[in-house]
Amino acid sequence: MENIKLFESQKIRSLWDNEQEKWFFSIVDIIAALTDSNNPQVYWRVLKKRLLAEGNETVTNCNGLKMVAPDGKMRLTDVADTEQLFRLIQSIPSPKAEPFKQWLAKIGYERIEESQDPEKAIDRAMENYLKLGYSTAWINQRLKSIEVRKELTDEWENRGVKKGQEFASLTDIITQAWSGNTVKQYKNLKGLKKENLRDNMTNLELVLNMLA
Numbered sequence: 001m002e003n004i005k006l007f008e009s010q011k012i013r014s015l016w017d018n019e020q021e022k023w024f025f026s027i028v029d030i031i032a033a034l035t036d037s038n039n040p041q042v043y044w045r046v047l048k049k050r051l052l053a054e055g056n057e058t059v060t061n062c063n064g065l066k067m068v069a070p071d072g073k074m075r076l077t078d079v080a081d082t083e084q085l086f087r088l089i090q091s092i093p094s095p096k097a098e099p100f101k102q103w104l105a106k107i108g109y110e111r112i113e114e115s116q117d118p119e120k121a122i123d124r125a126m127e128n129y130l131k132l133g134y135s136t137a138w139i140n141q142r143l144k145s146i147e148v149r150k151e152l153t154d155e156w157e158n159r160g161v162k163k164g165q166e167f168a169s170l171t172d173i174i175t176q177a178w179s180g181n182t183v184k185q186y187k188n189l190k191g192l193k194k195e196n197l198r199d200n201m202t203n204l205e206l207v208l209n210m211l212a
Contacts, residue, residue: 024079034094
C-alpha cells in the first residue's frame with residue numbers, strides 16, 4: 001500500500017508492507033526533506049558510496065522497491081525502514097534531524113493505533129480538515145469521496161490497471177466527464193499548483209466528481 005506522507009510540507013513516498021508490518025520510505029525523498037538539496041539523487045549516490053566503503057551495514061541492507069516517480073511511472077527506488085532511517089540520519093548533517101526522528105516515531109505510533117481502530121484514521125483526517133478551516137458538512141462530503149475513490153481504485157487494480165500514469169489517465173476521463181477539463185486544466189483554472197484538487201472542490205463539485 002503506497003501513499004504520500006508529509007514532513008514540513010515535503011512529500012515522502014512511503015509504502016506499508018503488510019507481511020513485515022513496517023513502513024518503507026523513499027531515501028531520496030528523505031534526503032530532499034532533510035538537506036534541501038537541489039539534486040537529492042546525487043547526494044544519496046555519493047553518501048551511499050561513502051557508507052559502503054566504510055562497511056556500513058545499514059546501506060547494505062537497504063532494499064529497492066518500485067514507487068511512483070514524478071513522471072507517473074513506476075521506478076525502482078532505494079527505500080529504508082524506520083530503524084534503518086534512524087541510523088542513516090546520523091550520517092546526514094541537518095538541523096531537521098531531530099524533528100524528523102520525532103516525525104518517524106509519530107508515523108509508526110499512528111499506524112499501530114489505526115490498525116487497532118480504523119476509525120482513528122477518519123478522526124485524524126476530520127481533525128486536520130477542521131484545523132484548515134473546512135466546514136463539517138464539507139468534511140463529511142470529502143470523507144465520503146475518499147471512500148468512493150478507494151473503492152474505485154481497488155476495482156481498477158483488480159482489473160489490472162497499473163498505478164501511476166494509467167490511474168492518472170482514468171482520473172482525467174472522470175474529471176472531464178463532469179467538468180470538461182483534465183485534472184491539470186482544472187487545477188490551473190482554480191490557480192492550484194501542488195495542492196490536492198479534491199481538497200479545493202466545493203460540496204457540489206465533490207458530488208459531481210463522485211457521480212462521474
